[in-house]
Structures are given as C-alpha cells and as structure tokens.
Amino acid sequence: MMVLTGRTALVHGGGGAVGGAVARAFAAAGARVHLAGRxxxxxEAVADEIGDAAVVADVDALDGRAVADHADAVAAAEGGIDIALNAVSFPFVHDRAFAEVSVEEVLHPIERHLRTNLVTAKAVAPHMAARGAGTILTLSAAASRIGTPGSLGYGTACAAIETLTQRLAVELGPSGVRVACLRSHLIADGPAHGSPTGELFARRAAAAGVDVAQLPADVTLLGRLPTLAQVGAAAVFVASDGAAAITGAVLDLTCGSAVRTATGSVVGVLD
Known part of the structure; x- marks a missing residue:
C-alpha cells in the first residue's frame, strides 16, 4: 500500500542494513527518501535499488552543523520533512564481563548514540513543527530489556535511546510531532546485508551449544528472529496515518525475547 505517497523521509545511516531496509520500505510505500551517512x-547502493525516489548526501550524524544544514536543504528542496529515522550505529564492546571492560568502553556507545539521536532530532523537529506534523523514529535493541551479560554499554545505550524517545515525545507533542522507537532483536538477515552481527551470532550460538540456525529457538518466544523486511514494515506503519495516535512508544519487534524481564515478570509489547 502506498501509505506514504507525497511524503519526504530523511534516513541517517541509510547505507546500513537496517537504515537501508527502512529506506527501501519507505520508498515502496510512496515516500521520497533522502539517504544520509558517511x-x-x-x-549509493541503496539508492540504486530504490531508484529515482532516493537522494544521497554525505553527512556525519555527529556533526550538529552539518546535520542541520542538510535538513534545511532537504526541507527547502521538498517543501518540508515528514519522517526522520536515525539508524546510525557505532562499534561497541560486547560479550565481555564487567571486570574486563573499561569505563571508556562502556560510555562510548552511550554517548555516541545519545548524541547522534539528539543532533538529528534537533535538526528536523523545527521543520516538522512548522507544519504541525511529522514523525521521528529511533532504533534500539532487546539489550535494553533482557538480562544478557556482556552488553553493559550497548544495553545502557539502548535503554537511554528509549527514554530519550519518550522525553522527545513529551517535548514535541504540543507541536504535532510524534516520536517512536523500534526495538528489535538480532536481525536474522542482517549479516547478509552488511550488519556486523554475524560474529556475534556465532559466539552466542557457541555459548548455547547450538548451531546458529537453532539460536532463535532459545532466545525468542516465536522461535525465530525478526527480519529486515519486518522492521521496515513496522517503520512504514508508525510513519503512516494509521499510527496517528502513537507517540512516546517503544514498539517491540524482538519476536518475544523482551516480553519478560530478567525476573520473569510480563511487560507490555507496546510500552
């Protein structure tokens, strides 16, 4: 369904596995997509798949001035910005015990992910507020909720992104801007599309004593992992008029791995 026809989407990290998948989904739903990244x-590989509906720009999502200038240029060229997704990711230490990681290694993904999400939100929010509508999307992961050891920095970063999403919704709601977060688990086809999680898949499977193909049955209620297409479809829905009542929400796309906390109590799938 072309539920985003006539809308302009700006995707930071548009060359990555998730950013590219969401960008393709936005375009398939009718949006014109601006891809930004380093x-x-x-x-350009993602833009080639999308075709004429895609525009590419070199932008460092940690550079506030560059991000703001690019957002201004997109808004001027398109008459506004309707949707913005930050799919920027940074390397982080994982599968290392607390005693083995430095304070700097823990803080690095927290500071980087918070900074880039703040920078991109501040750049697009004025353009959306001026029109009284718009959707800002963020990304987190199951590490924000589940009790897997060895993900102190990244897990905290994901939890911080989810809290930031809710606080941005409070700040921007009066201007008509919605903010939501998509929380996924390890994505099944991510490694085949450039995600660096292939090594992580292998280590987790080895630790569990199973083949990589068997890993999902041990970590999710559905016995499978989410796919890039499913994340893209969720992003299209949240950006569409069908989700007009959703803001400040974290949509759980973990196939059930985050439905229970470390103590076993049930939490909401849409919280």
Missing amino acids: SRARL
Missing part, C-alpha cells in the same frame, strides 16, 4: 558507496 559511506557514499553504501548509500
């Missing part, structure tokens, strides 16, 4: 080749 890897021109990866951005």
Whole structure:
C-alpha cells in the first residue's frame, strides 16, 4: 500500500542494513527518501535499488552543523520533512564481563548514540513543527530489556535511546510531532546485508551449544528472529496515518525475547 505517497523521509545511516531496509520500505510505500551517512558507496547502493525516489548526501550524524544544514536543504528542496529515522550505529564492546571492560568502553556507545539521536532530532523537529506534523523514529535493541551479560554499554545505550524517545515525545507533542522507537532483536538477515552481527551470532550460538540456525529457538518466544523486511514494515506503519495516535512508544519487534524481564515478570509489547 502506498501509505506514504507525497511524503519526504530523511534516513541517517541509510547505507546500513537496517537504515537501508527502512529506506527501501519507505520508498515502496510512496515516500521520497533522502539517504544520509558517511559511506557514499553504501548509500549509493541503496539508492540504486530504490531508484529515482532516493537522494544521497554525505553527512556525519555527529556533526550538529552539518546535520542541520542538510535538513534545511532537504526541507527547502521538498517543501518540508515528514519522517526522520536515525539508524546510525557505532562499534561497541560486547560479550565481555564487567571486570574486563573499561569505563571508556562502556560510555562510548552511550554517548555516541545519545548524541547522534539528539543532533538529528534537533535538526528536523523545527521543520516538522512548522507544519504541525511529522514523525521521528529511533532504533534500539532487546539489550535494553533482557538480562544478557556482556552488553553493559550497548544495553545502557539502548535503554537511554528509549527514554530519550519518550522525553522527545513529551517535548514535541504540543507541536504535532510524534516520536517512536523500534526495538528489535538480532536481525536474522542482517549479516547478509552488511550488519556486523554475524560474529556475534556465532559466539552466542557457541555459548548455547547450538548451531546458529537453532539460536532463535532459545532466545525468542516465536522461535525465530525478526527480519529486515519486518522492521521496515513496522517503520512504514508508525510513519503512516494509521499510527496517528502513537507517540512516546517503544514498539517491540524482538519476536518475544523482551516480553519478560530478567525476573520473569510480563511487560507490555507496546510500552
């Protein structure tokens, strides 16, 4: 369904596995998509798949001035910005015990992920507020909720992104801007599309004593992992008029791995 026809989407990290998948889904739903990032080749590869509905720009999502200038240019060229997704990711230490990681290694993904989400939100929010509508999307992961050891920095970063999403919704709601977060688990086809999680898949499976293909049965209620297409479909829905009542929400796309806390108590799938 072309539920985003006539809308302009700005995707930071558009050359990555998740950013590219969501960008393709936005375009398939009728949106014109602006892809921003630091890897021109990866951005152009996604743009080539999308076709004329995609525009590419080299932008460092940690550079506030560059991000703001780019958002201004997109808004001027398109008459506004309707949807913005931050799919930027940074390397982080995982599967290492608390005693083995430094304070700097823990803080690095927290500071980077919070900074880039704040920078991109501040750049697009004025353009959306001026029109009284818009949707800002963030990304987190199951590490924000589940009790897996070895993800202190990244898990805290994901939890911080989810809280930031809710606080941004409070700040921007009066201007008509909605903010929501998509929380996924390890994505099944992510490694095949450039995600660096392939090594993580292998280590987790080895620790569980199973083949990689068997891993999902041990970590999710549905016995499978989410796919890039499913994350893209969820992003389209949240950006569409069908989700007009949703803001400040974290949509759980973990196939059930985050439905229970470490103590076993049930939590909401849409909280």
